[in-house]
Amino acid sequence: MDVAQAARARRSVRSFKQDEIDQKILAELVDAARVGPSAANRQPLEYLAITDPELRKEVFDCLKWAATIAPRGTPAPGAEPTAYLVVLRRSDYEIPAMAAYDVGAAVQTMLLLAVEKGLGTCWLKSVNFPKLAQIINLPSGMEIDCVVALGYPAEFPKQVDLKPEDEGLEVIKYWRDENEQHFVPKRSLDTILHWQKF
Numbered sequence: 633m634d635v636a637q638a639a640r641a642r643r644s645v646r647s648f649k650q651d652e653i654d655q656k657i658l659a660e661l662v663d664a665a666r667v668g669p670s671a672a673n674r675q676p677l678e679y680l681a682i683t684d685p686e687l688r689k690e691v692f693d694c695l696k697w698a699a700t701i702a703p704r705g706t707p708a709p710g711a712e713p714t715a716y717l718v719v720l721r722r723s724d725y726e727i728p729a730m731a732a733y734d735v736g737a738a739v740q741t742m743l744l745l746a747v748e749k750g751l752g753t754c755w756l757k758s759v760n761f762p763k764l765a766q767i768i769n770l771p772s773g774m775e776i777d778c779v780v781a782l783g784y785p786a787e788f789p790k791q792v793d794l795k796p797e798d799e800g801l802e803v804i805k806y807w808r809d810e811n812e813q814h815f816v817p818k819r820s821l822d823t824i825l826h827w828q829k830f
Contacts (some may be wrong), residue, residue: 633730633747633748635688638744638745638747638748639744640791641747642743642744642747642753643752643788643789643790643791643814643816644698644753644754644816644821645752645753645754645783645785645786645787645788645789646697646698646705646706646707646754646786646787646814647707647708647711647712647786647787648707648711648712648713648752648781648782648783648784648786649711649714649783649784649785649786650710650711650712650714650783651713651783651784652683652714653704653714653715653751653782653783653784655683657749657751658679658681658683658715658717658782660745660749660765661717661742661745661746661749662679662681662717662742664741664742664745665677665679665737665738665739665741665742666738666815668737668738668741669733669734669737670734670737671727671733672727672730672735674725674726674727674730674734675725675734676721676723676725676726676727676731676734677719677720677721677722677735677738677777678720678721678722678733678774679717679718679719679720679741680717680718680720680768681715681716681717681718682715682716682717682718682768683714683715687767688712688713688714688715688716689712690767691716691718691764691767691779692707692712692713693758693760693763694759694760694763694764694767694779695758695760695779695781696756696758696759697754697756697758697781698806699758700805700806700807701806701807701808704808704812705808705814711786712783713754713781713782713783714782714783714784715781715782715783716744716779716780716781716782717779717780717782718740718764718768718778718779718780719735719738719775719776719777719778719779719780719815720770720775720776720777720806721734721735721772721774721775721777722773722774723773723774723775724773728776728795731777733749735751735777735778736747739755739778739780742780743755743780746782750784751782751783751784751785752782752783752784752785752786752787753780753781753782754780754781755778755779755780756778756779756780756781757778759776759778759779761776764776764779775788787812787813787814787818789806789813789814789815790813790814790816791815791816791817791818792816793817793818793820794817794818794819794823795820796820796822796823798817798819798820799819799823802821803817804817804818805817
């Protein structure tokens, strides 16, 4: 699978098989993120990998899933993620105005490599940060930015291309049908790509 294929195959997954992920694979994802772009090469990001089943339950309780279709977007019992990567920012290394760019580049790198490894992922920012900080014994000087949930996918969301005339926030909401198939509409290339001038 090449990068373009991984980018097109990547969808947010919210139902996972319960097969464990080899820790070497999680280390590979972080290693790929580690060498990505970073503002002024400050490299403020660190990562906490969580694979312990009991700890995973505690982390799961800190997360909110797919608000647009809640509660249907929350993984059902027995379909929860089997690993988490908690993305952390070191305040003494980061440039505050640039931290979001570092995180975006790092997480997207991990998501694409995860697809190539056969994993499903969901990037979560709706997190009970104080509770999670307590669970992981977050040291001072570090901040939780987001959580990447991982596992082998038990569902395969489908992308739906919108027509160029389809515009507005109502049409871009994802949905599930009566068979629980998840659909994700994407704005068309003709709508978002502009050439030379407007």
